Amino acid sequence: xxxxxxxxxxxxxxxxxxxxxxxxxxxxxxxxxxxxxxxxxxxxxxxxxxxxxxxxxxxxxxxxxxxxxxxxxxxxxxxxxxxxxxxxxxxxxxxxxxxxxxxxxxxxxxxxxxxxxxxxxxxxxxxxxxxxxxxxxxxxxxxxxxxxxxxxxxxxxxxxxxxxxxxxxxxxxxxxxxxxxxxxxxxxxxxxxxxxxxxxxxxxxxxxxxxxxxxxxxxxxxxxxxxxxxxxxxxxxxxxxxxxxxxxxxxxxxxxxxxxxxxxxxxxxxxxxxxxxxxxxxxxxxxxxxxxxxxxxxxxxxxxxxxxxxxxxxxxxxxxxxxxxxxxxxxxxxxx
Amino acid sequence: xxxxxxxxxxxxxxxxxxxxxxxxxxxxxxxxxxxxxxxxxxxxxxxxxxxxxxxxxxxxxxxxxxxxxxxxxxxxxxxxxxxxxxxxxxxxxxxxxxxxxxxxxxxxxxxxxxxxxxxxxxxxxxxxxxxxxxxxxxxxxxxxxxxxxxxxxxxxxxxxxxxxxxxxxxxxxxxxxxxxxxxxxxxxxxxxxxxxxxxxxxxxxxxxxxxxxxxxxxxxxxxxxxxxxxxxxxxxxxxxxxxxxxxxxxxxxxxxxxxxxxxxxxxxxxxxxxxxxxxxxxxxxxxxxxxxxxxxxxxxxxxxxxxxxxxxxxxxxxxxxxxxxxxxxxxxxxxx
Numbered sequence: 001x002x003x004x005x006x007x008x009x010x011x012x013x014x015x016x017x018x019x020x021x022x023x024x025x026x027x028x029x030x031x032x033x034x035x036x037x038x039x040x041x042x043x044x045x046x047x048x049x050x051x052x053x054x055x056x057x058x059x060x061x062x063x064x065x066x067x068x069x070x071x072x073x074x075x076x077x078x079x080x081x082x083x084x085x086x087x088x089x090x091x092x093x094x095x096x097x098x099x100x101x102x103x104x105x106x107x108x109x110x111x112x113x114x115x116x117x118x119x120x121x122x123x124x125x126x127x128x129x130x131x132x133x134x135x136x137x138x139x140x141x142x143x144x145x146x147x148x149x150x151x152x153x154x155x156x157x158x159x160x161x162x163x164x165x166x167x168x169x170x171x172x173x174x175x176x177x178x179x180x181x182x183x184x185x186x187x188x189x190x191x192x193x194x195x196x197x198x199x200x201x202x203x204x205x206x207x208x209x210x211x212x213x214x215x216x217x218x219x220x221x222x223x224x225x226x227x228x229x230x231x232x233x234x235x236x237x238x239x240x241x242x243x244x245x246x247x248x249x250x251x252x253x254x255x256x257x258x259x260x261x262x263x264x265x266x267x268x269x270x271x272x273x274x275x276x277x278x279x280x281x282x283x284x285x286x287x288x289x290x291x292x293x294x295x296x297x298x299x300x301x302x303x304x305x306x307x308x309x310x311x312x313x314x315x316x317x318x319x320x321x322x323x324x325x326x327x328x329x330x331x332x333x334x335x336x
Numbered sequence: 337x338x339x340x341x342x343x344x345x346x347x348x349x350x351x352x353x354x355x356x357x358x359x360x361x362x363x364x365x366x367x368x369x370x371x372x373x374x375x376x377x378x379x380x381x382x383x384x385x386x387x388x389x390x391x392x393x394x395x396x397x398x399x400x401x402x403x404x405x406x407x408x409x410x411x412x413x414x415x416x417x418x419x420x421x422x423x424x425x426x427x428x429x430x431x432x433x434x435x436x437x438x439x440x441x442x443x444x445x446x447x448x449x450x451x452x453x454x455x456x457x458x459x460x461x462x463x464x465x466x467x468x469x470x471x472x473x474x475x476x477x478x479x480x481x482x483x484x485x486x487x488x489x490x491x492x493x494x495x496x497x498x499x500x501x502x503x504x505x506x507x508x509x510x511x512x513x514x515x516x517x518x519x520x521x522x523x524x525x526x527x528x529x530x531x532x533x534x535x536x537x538x539x540x541x542x543x544x545x546x547x548x549x550x551x552x553x554x555x556x557x558x559x560x561x562x563x564x565x566x567x568x569x570x571x572x573x574x575x576x577x578x579x580x581x582x583x584x585x586x587x588x589x590x591x592x593x594x595x596x597x598x599x600x601x602x603x604x605x606x607x608x609x610x611x612x613x614x615x616x617x618x619x620x621x622x623x624x625x626x627x628x629x630x631x632x633x634x635x636x637x638x639x640x641x642x643x644x645x646x647x648x649x650x651x652x653x654x655x656x657x658x659x660x661x662x663x664x665x666x667x668x669x670x671x672x
Contacts, residue, residue, distance in 0.1 A: 050450040062430075062451075071416035071632070073409045080407035083433050092447060094398075095431050097419050111428060114386040115398075224619050253619045260621075283560050283589045284620050296407070 003046040012040035023048045061091045063306060064112030064120040068100040072222055074248065074276055074295060078123055078145055081299025089307050091118075100124060100187060105131055113138055118310040121145055121302050126190035141309040143302045147191045148319055155309075157302040157320045161192055164291045164324040165199030168273060169245070171326055173207050176335030177243035177271060181234060183255070185221040185247045193218075193247075196275075200245065221247050224254025231258030242270060242335040249274035249281045252288050256331065267333030277327055286330030297322050339382040348376035359384045397427045399642060400448030400456040404436040408558055410584065410612055410631060414459055414481055417635025425643050427454075436460060436523060441467055449474055454646040457481055457638050462526035477645040479638045482631075483527045484655055491645075493638040493656045497528055500627045500660040501535030504581070504609060507662055509543050512671030513579035513607060517570060519591070521557040521583045529554075529583075532611075536581065557583050560590025567594030578606060578671040585610035585617045588624050592667065603669030613663055622666030633658050 005023075009016045014033060021029050022037040029037070040046075050060075065082055067075045079095065086093055094115060096108040109131075112120055119141035122131070127147045135142045136153055144156035172180060182200060184193045197216065204211040219226035227246060234241075235258055244259075246252040252274035256266050266272050266286055274281055274290040281288035301320055308314040341359075345352045350369060357365050358373040365373070376382075386396075401418055403411045415431065422429055430451060432444040445467075448456055455477035458467070463483045471478045472489055480492035508516060518536060520529045533552065540547040555562035563582060570577075571594055580595075582588040588610035592602050602608050602622055610617055610626040617624035637656055644650040 047446070047450050050452065069416070070419060071409070071412050073407070073412070076407050076409070076412045079431070080405070080433070083406060083431070087433075092430055092432075092451060094428055095415070095419070096428075097416070097423075110383070114383050115428065116386065223615065250619075253616070257619065279559065280589075280616055280620075283586075283593065284616075285593075 003044045005046070005048075007044050008037065008040045008046045011044055012036045059118055059310070060116045062094055062115065062117050063091055063303065063310075064094045064096060064115070064117040065123065066096050066098050066105065066108050066112070066120060067123045068098055068125065069222065070095060070097055073278065075123060077295035078121075078299035078302075081296040081301075082121060082303040083299075085300045085303040085307070091303075091307060098124070100126070102128060102130065106134065109134055109138065113140060116140075119143070119306040121299075121306060122147075125185060125187055125192045141306055143306045143309070145298050145302045152317055152319070155305060155318050155320075157298050157305065157322060159293050159298075159322050159324045161195035162199035162202070164275075164293070165196040165245075166203045167199075167324075167326055168275075168289075168291055169200045169203035170207070171328065172243050172245070172271065172273065172332065173203065173209065175243075175271065175332060178209050178335070179212070179241040180215065180243040180245055181239075181241045182216045182245045183227055183230065183247060183251060184216065184218050186218045186226070188218050196247070215241065219247075219251065221251060224250050224257070226254070227251040228254035228258050231255045232261070235259060235262035235264070239270070243332075244270065244272045246272065246274050248276050249278040249288050249290055252290070252331065253280070253284060256284075256286070256288075266331055269336060271332045271335070273332055277325075281327070281329065289329045289332035290327050292325040292327060294322055339380045341382070341384075343380050344373065344376045344382045347380055348372045395454055395646075396452045398430055398451065398453050399427050399639065399646075400430045400432060400451070400453035401459065402432050402434050402441065402444050402448070402456060403459045404434055404461065405558065406431060406433055409614060411459060413631035414457075414635035414638075417632040417637075418457060418639040419635075421636045421639040421643070427639075427643060434460070436462070438464060438466065442470065445470055445474065449476065452476075455479070455642040457635075457642060458483075461521060461523055461528045477642055479642045479645070481634050481638045488653055488655070491641060491654050491656075493634050493641065493658060495629050495634075495658050495660045497531035498535035498538070500611075500629075501532040501581075502539045503535075503660075503662055504611075504625075504627055505536045505539035506543070507664065508579050508581070508607065508609065508668065509539065509545065511579075511607065511668060514545050514671070515548070515577040516551065516579040516581055517575075517577045518552045518581045519563055519566065519583060519587060520552065520554050522554045522562070524554050532583070551577065555583075555587065557587060560586050560593070562590070563587040564590035564594050567591045568597065571595060571598035571600070575606070579668075580606065580608045582608065582610050584612050585614040585624050585626055588626070588667065589616070589620060592620075592622070592624075602667055605672060607668045607671070609668055613661075617663070617665070625665045625668035626663050628661040628663060630658055 008019045098105040098108050121143050123145040146158050148156040201211050219230050244255045252272050255272045259270050274288045277290045277292040281290045344355045434441040434444050457479050459481040482494050484492040537547050555566050580591045588608050591608050595606050610624045613626045613628040617626045
């Protein structure tokens, strides 16, 4: 049988209102009574109804996370980081897939607001103007993950995609790669795509090498398959490039297979670079040269910021840059 | 400014109580009035407060998922399946990591019950007697994923681990492998471990080959590293086995690297089998022989069952077996 608030009141020999005040942390209860009530809660095994309580204190201690795809390991690390921080501060998470689609994003935001989340973390590879407006006008706090609001109205936590792509490109050029293919995500004008391409082009410009815009391609980034097919086609066309930059490590795996199936070797004939430093980058053959992007940290830092905002400890809008790092591994070698 | 229920009442020219009845689907409102209220809700942009509403109808349309590790892609596919089904039936998900630890599991269950989830999906590689009791006595519906309740008191959705391991072992024996090493998860007496080992041993017995119990090892299943180190040790001891069964595909990747670093080839010298058919099994070299375990389907089926239970459309306890399938790929070859 479920223990009710009246059972606690009887056990502690106080009124229901007093138990309610203790549960909801409302003052006006003297210390001795408070302890007696806490004792009675423990003894009876009473579980305060979180929903009824949240109506009183106007806080649900629930955060919403909008994420493009929970089955993409890249994003689940964000959730794991968020979850761990929530555990410390006694918050819970409601998760919502958006598939990076405008309609699903809007619906998802509606649900999270209706569920009275205290705050929302929006994770994605782009932030549309419409979504930016909706998030700015949402009746709760918001932090962005992996994307930034260029107008600086919304706080965000992410790596510097442009600098990361720049650093990796400079490294590839040092290995002699003057002709690279670039394969980005198929959300072509997405924030992350644009930043990365800017970084790659700036590196070429700084080294005084012309960048060939016709060598930029776009493919599905959730599986190696699209890049594999694209690279099979490129390899069949008597390729004049010596290196392939991929949007992520799964894609690099697809590119490497296509190169090898064409009878060429990675990196002896063609180098391949990934992005993110997903765990498999270190376990496949050849090991993948990539850029670390600490998704767990992005989730944890964004959540800590959001909780501070929810608890009115912080109000300033901030952009936090999580550091990136180049991992040179076997898949990058000297240009032929 | 947030639209309130009074604004809708004013717009529709009815009482607040009438708006409330319409929002909560309580009868007693005539059709014409109901339509006027719905019109007013649309016009004002009013969002009924989901929490206040759930207090009334004693249902939160929220399901809790207890999962060992959200950053393990194996489990996130379950969540994705659950999420997609929830989307169809207008439910939301609260996610909770348990790390397969008893204390965290108990705390996690408390939180989900306190949040008044209508139902809970418990996913894991084992179900302790204590947890089984707690779930049976929880004040909401429960479905198990990936584990079964042997006493048949709780419904569950999973593959037949014993049959799957049996089928794969028969296949390996047909390839001539009479001496295999078995590397299971380090939760040694866990439900999934026990079932798989039973299947492997039964296959050997059925083929009249003695199984060497000293060849069963346990390792961390969340990364290839533990299995890699273990296999490095085994390879250094002048191995007399020709095949390694691994608990999952990530572990198979670790075993393959250790075999190759010892100067041997997969599968020419030693075969390696995985489990789950994680996407990378098809993209690494050599491609990994494995068993498909449709985690997305497990999540989707468990969620559909749970929602039916929450809505009182189903009350019977059931064990649903999701079919498995053997994928023979390059990592399994003829025994030397």
